[in-house]
Amino acid sequence: MSLKHGILGLLNNASMTGYDLSKSFHLSLNYFWQAQTSQIYRELRSMEKLGWITSKVVIQTDKPNKNVFSLTAAGRTELFRWLAEDSMRDDMPLRAPFLMKIFFSGALEQEIGIEKLETFQICCREQLIQMHEIYDACEESAKQYSYVRQHGITANFGIHFYEMCIAWADESINQLKNPDGSV
Amino acid sequence: MSLKHGILGLLNNASMTGYDLSKSFHLSLNYFWQAQTSQIYRELRSMEKLGWITSKVVIQTDKPNKNVFSLTAAGRTELFRWLAEDSMRDDMPLRAPFLMKIFFSGALEQEIGIEKLETFQICCREQLIQMHEIYDACEESAKQYSYVRQHGITANFGIHFYEMCIAWADESINQLKNPDGSV
């Protein structure tokens, strides 16, 4: 149940509304975890039932009223239990839909398989630009908040990831163009 | 709905039982897509209703009887529709639970954060060994079946991925050990 823990982690830095959480997800975790707004609201209700968070209505005159969520002691305990837990092996599995498509694209004509890889590469270059922006933003805020150093480290993962993807696509395109050439 | 398409892709190479599909998933797609046996059986039933596959009971005397699934014309059409579809942007999002944990590990003591990265690195090395085995198996069978070239290419992705992970973990551990040192 990573979404619940992601929410706990964000609320540990600051109390927020569902709307804020949704934005935070899109700005900082989106490149390795996606969450729909509707899902966040559902999880918030369920976490409130578990006693991990509480909410307070804040009345605003110029904007709609908002429901601000905060961690409870039980929520903080659960966050740290999850963080401390020895579960790296369970957390390893990756889910990468694009690889599924490339895996089976051997059934298509070769040129189309190559086009897929080229399109993939273009998407990676776009992602890479975004990752650099996220990384720079992390470096900026790390000056103020030390917990953000891990944010920069994960953003740096994204940079390495997309650079690796671009290089791999190049290599693979060449392999497909020179069938078993080389050496 | 990538699982259905993964099943279509595997059945396009050879007709199989649910059990065989489950094994194939574990042997070849597991490093970028996971599927439980129970889920495969459920999807098979639903795909039969959609008319994408048909089943035939094969009676065996020494082993339990089996239910062998094959693609129908409609199933093949759907497979190629999915493969040809221009959806790279939708297929880009990654899901990597280990990054979620590392992202929030800034809330822990630094030494424990470093330990997390070290454990991650150990897991990556294990995965890397497995990926090399998968890659070698692909290279072997590519001599017989040309559609397996894409399998080797995706296995090669796995190799690049875990090598990148190991390097990134090294870099990140050093960054955490020398806070803002360097230059």
Next chain:
DNA sequence: TGGGTCATGTAACCTGTTACATGATTAG
């Protein structure tokens, strides 16, 4: 006699996705 492989699934639950619904304020 105990564990592994072959072979099938069901049931319950949890998580993720898509579409819909509402309504005020603010900036171009």
Next chain:
DNA sequence: CTAATCATGTAACAGGTTACATGACCCA
């Protein structure tokens, strides 16, 4: 006047996870 942002959600469905259930055969 129109689009974006703020702010909340519900309903229905699809997909993923966990636990359970059965039973034969083969190998050490």
